[in-house]
Amino acid sequence: MTGTIAARHGPHDAPSGEAQATSVYVHVPWCVRRCPYCDFATRAVEPAAIAHERYADAILRELERRAPALEGRRLVSVFFGGGTPSLWNPQALGRVLRGIVGAFGARLGELEVSVECNPGSFEDDRAAQLVEVGVTRLSIGVQSLDEATLAFLGRAHDARQALRSVRSASECGAAVSADLIIGVATLSAMETAAQVAPLVEAGARHVSAYVLTIEPGTRFGALHRAGRLPIRTEDDVVETYWRLADACAAVGLEHYEVSNHAAPGQRCVHNLHYWRAGDYVGLGAAAVGCLLETPGRARRWRNEPDPDRYMALVEAGRLPEADEERLGPAELVREGLMLGLRTDEGADMRALARRAGVEPSHGRAQAIARRIERGDLVRDEQRLRVPRSRWLVLDSIVVDLF
Ligand code: SF4
Structure with a gap:
């Protein structure tokens, strides 16, 4: 998954001296199985094997280590991405969320808090449990409403589960976004665009539509190299992109970013902050953070990607960073x-x-x-x-x- 209202002011808009606006991204590194097109930092696990509380403890310890760098900063949003954050016990997620909000002296209820969810790990009360701990926005990995396309993409859910997830998330009062993958050989441009209306009717007020990309280290990458992956022509993909954008516009969604469409007031605060080159803290295995130190100088880091090694490093009292980069003007x-x-x-x-x-x-x-x-x-x-x-x-x- 990938991990994104009336635009609030980004960090650049703050007069000098005002607290630097900062977002927090928490990476949740588990999925029920690996999708054949995905190269994200995630690991297929049995849900019973997930170290819910231990992972939450590790993130809170990492947060404590990073506290000095957060002083004087204002929290604008929290985003739990993955992987599949909806696999994580909502109470453990809520504990981490309260820790983050407390570290900034912010208040729940005044922030956008997003969680990426997969319909296959989204039983009926999951949305309510997430809203209960302070989550305000659920981004659901629908990917398609066509069964053949879901099978082609190796997804662990069907179209009925996808629509039910959108509906139950919306009924709980969360802002709902639906992710779609477009440019897939199993669906025409018209069929792809026809998926928008039912999603909006089920309660989605935001649609993210990502063109399928073939990543070298994935099963799709290997099939493509062997000439065995059906793909659409570039012209087809272009036609699909614009037909989907028209379908979004027809139901009142504004095309506000290359791959994102939102109803008025439903733009993703977290992603807008990112596109405005705002500062962000990354917590958890494989998470990336980037903070401005002075004008013209920033530090970006990436955490240890292996969840077990990440937790062991934090438990040993060490910062779990795998590498860092210095950015100049x-x-x-x-x-x-x-x-x-x-x-x-x-x-x-x-x-x-x-x-x-x-x-x-x-x-x-x-x-x-x-x-x-x-x-x-x-x-x-x-x-x-x-x-x-x-x-x-x-x-x-x-x-x-x-
Ligand atoms: S569920 Fe999302 S993060 Fe997990 S393997 Fe599939 S595409 Fe990747």
């Missing part, structure tokens, strides 16, 4: 452009200058002017954005600005 500008240009609001150049400590247009003014002339970029006062009609060629536009 050039990297911060590139990253800020790459993320910001994915959204309909674009990259806030003034905010980016504050974050990177340099003028972001410096050295790329000609490339920007050229792309504006071609219609690939639009400048709205301090913002630079890519028009929605060019989102499918975003990568080539961004590369030109590097």
